[in-house]
Structure formats: structure tokens, C-alpha cells
Amino acid sequence: MARNFRIAPSILSANFAKLGDEVDNVLRAGADIVHFDVMDNHYVPNLTIGPLVCEALKKHGVTAPIDVHLMVKPVDRIIPDFAKAGATYITFHPEASEHVDRTIALIRECGCKPGLVFNPATPLDVLDYTLDKLNMVLLMSVNPGFGGQKFIPYVLDKARKVRQMIDDRGLNVSLEIDGGVGPANILEVAKAGVDTFVAGSAVFGAAKDSDPNRYDTVIGALRAELAKA
Ligand code: DX5
Ligand code: ZN
Numbered sequence: 001m002a003r004n005f006r007i008a009p010s011i012l013s014a015n016f017a018k019l020g021d022e023v024d025n026v027l028r029a030g031a032d033i034v035h036f037d038v039m040d041n042h043y044v045p046n047l048t049i050g051p052l053v054c055e056a057l058k059k060h061g062v063t064a065p066i067d068v069h070l071m072v073k074p075v076d077r078i079i080p081d082f083a084k085a086g087a088t089y090i091t092f093h094p095e096a097s098e099h100v101d102r103t104i105a106l107i108r109e110c111g112c113k114p115g116l117v118f119n120p121a122t123p124l125d126v127l128d129y130t131l132d133k134l135n136m137v138l139l140m141s142v143n144p145g146f147g148g149q150k151f152i153p154y155v156l157d158k159a160r161k162v163r164q165m166i167d168d169r170g171l172n173v174s175l176e177i178d179g180g181v182g183p184a185n186i187l188e189v190a191k192a193g194v195d196t197f198v199a200g201s202a203v204f205g206a207a208k209d210s211d212p213n214r215y216d217t218v219i220g221a222l223r224a225e226l227a228k229a
Contacts, residue, residue: 003195005226005229006174007031007222008033008199009198009203010198010199013201013204020060024061026204026219030223032064037071039144039145044144054082054087055085065088067176068112069091069198070096070117073097075092076097076103089115091116093117093122094117094118101129104133118138118140120154124161131165135174136174136176139177139178141179141189148200151181151185159177160193175195183221183224186226190226202218202222
């Protein structure tokens with residue numbers, strides 16, 4: 001398979017007290033994208049980070065794409081702030097927006113790449129009318145809100161469906177998966193048509209010491225599995 005695979009560590013599981021160093025270290029270890037989980041204690045039962053932290057990472061010198069995963073409701077108010085803060089992708093859950101088409105257009109107008117996120121049990125029908133307007137489809141393979149949960153296997157079937165839709169329409173849309181991904185299952189996920197892999201606890205939980213090279217082993221293991229696809 002000649003897909004261009006990308007690894008997107010979720011900083012949700014990073015050490016927030018050393019966030020700049022953590023991001024530098026995973027990127028140095030070979031990660032491609034920074035997955036940035038935004039939770040509002042309303043759409044999901046947890047509270048994380050906002051545009052100020054995104055801006056701080058940019059000022060720190062992060063040049064890799066920042067993949068902002070909005071788990072917030074409402075969505076639109078915060079989009080221009082993330083665009084100004086340096087987001088590359090902005091993805092949102094269709095359930096969290098009253099007007100999905102408008103939100104996609106807003107992300108684009110702000111200069112960012114829009115994506116839609118589907119919870120495990122959320123059907124894909126919104127894609128019938130939106131897929132050609134997106135840069136990313138993100139499939140949740142856990143229920144959103146927390147890192148370290150178990151991968152939900154039926155999402156593989158959804159991944160195959162979305163891959164088919166993208167290929168049938170000849171679109172250049174990334175297919176990303178988020179939740180419970182690690183070296184043990186990344187190959188299976190890749191074979192279902194996914195090209196961009198979020199991994200939080202599998203990456204940042206890999207080692208707990210202060211060795212700046214501690215992420216090399218796990219990123220290397222993920223790449224080695226992907227090489228078999
Ligand atoms: C969950 C977040 C994920 C989370 C994944 O709501 O969207 O990005 O960090 O964590 P792991 O890889 O540990 O399942
Ligand atoms: Zn996420």
C-alpha cells in the first residue's frame with residue numbers, strides 16, 4: 001500500500017508541566033503532527049487546553065502541523081481564536097455544531113484545514129454532502145473525553161467505508177483515527193484504510209524518565225508496523 005502514513009501523538013497524555021520539551025521530543029523522534037485535544041467539560045466530561053496553549057507551542061518554535069481536535073460545544077466562537085493561535089487542522093464533531101456546513105466554511109475562511117470527527121456510534125451520513133469540503137475525516141475509536149481507553153474494533157468497518165468513499169470520489173482527504181492505537185493494532189488500522197494515527201498514552205506513556213530520546217523506541221515501533229502495510 002503506497003499511503004503516506006502520519007503519526008500524530010496526542011499531547012493529552014504528555015507532561016503538561018514540560019509541554020514544549022515533550023512536543024520537541026516526539027517530533028525529534030519522528031512524529032509528523034501534533035494532535036491537540038480541546039475539551040470543554042460540556043460536550044465531553046473533561047477540561048483541557050485552549051488557544052493560548054496552541055499559541056505558546058508556536059512561539060516555542062513548533063513548525064509541525066497542529067491538529068486541533070475540538071471537543072467543545074458550541075464550536076464556532078472559538079475557531080478564529082485557534083486560527084490566530086496557529087492551528088493547521090481544525091476538526092469538530094457534527095453533533096456540536098448547529099450548522100455543519102457553516103462551521104466547515106468558517107474554518108476554511110480562517111485559513112485552516114477543516115475536518116469532521118465521528119464518535120464511534122455516530123453515523124457517517126453527514127459526509128454525503130461534506131466530504132469534498134474537508135481535508136480530514138477523524139474517526140473516534142474510543143468515546144471522547146479521556147486518554148488511555150480501549151480501542152473499539154467495530155470502528156475498523158467505518159474506516160473501510162470512509163476509505164471507500166474517499167477513493168470512489170478521487171478526493172485527497174486524510175483519514176485519521178483517534179483512541180486506543182498503539183504498536184499492537186496500528187497495522188490492522190492501517191489495513192482498514194487509515195493514513196493518520198493519533199496515539200496518546202501509547203506514545204507519552206512509553207517511558208517516564210527524563211531521557212529526551214525516550215520516544216524513539218515507540219515511534220520506531222509504530223513505523224515498523226506501518227512498514228508492513
Ligand atoms: C480522546 C482524545 C484522544 C486521546 C487518545 O478524547 O481525542 O486524542 O488523547 O488517547 P489514547 O491514544 O491514549 O487512546
Ligand atoms: Zn483527539
